Amino acid sequence: MVVFVNSKQQTLEDGATVARLIEALGMGQKRVAVEVNTELVTKGEWQQFKLKEGDRIEIVSFVGGG
Secondary structure (H helix, E strand, O other): OEEEEEEEEEOOOOOEEHHHHHHHOOOOOOOOEEEOOOEEHHHHHHOOOEEOOOOOOEEEEEEOOO
């Protein structure tokens, strides 16, 4: 299936979850926030939240500093 991650097309296996996407992108160890179709998906939901064809996902990573 095709989804859009930060406005870029990404192909995933059908039934992929947010957790699987984060893992595939190599972001598993980073602190990130995820929105799917403008709805926030909490980290506790990532394992169960299944993505669908055409979903628009925004992933933002946190950067420390001061």
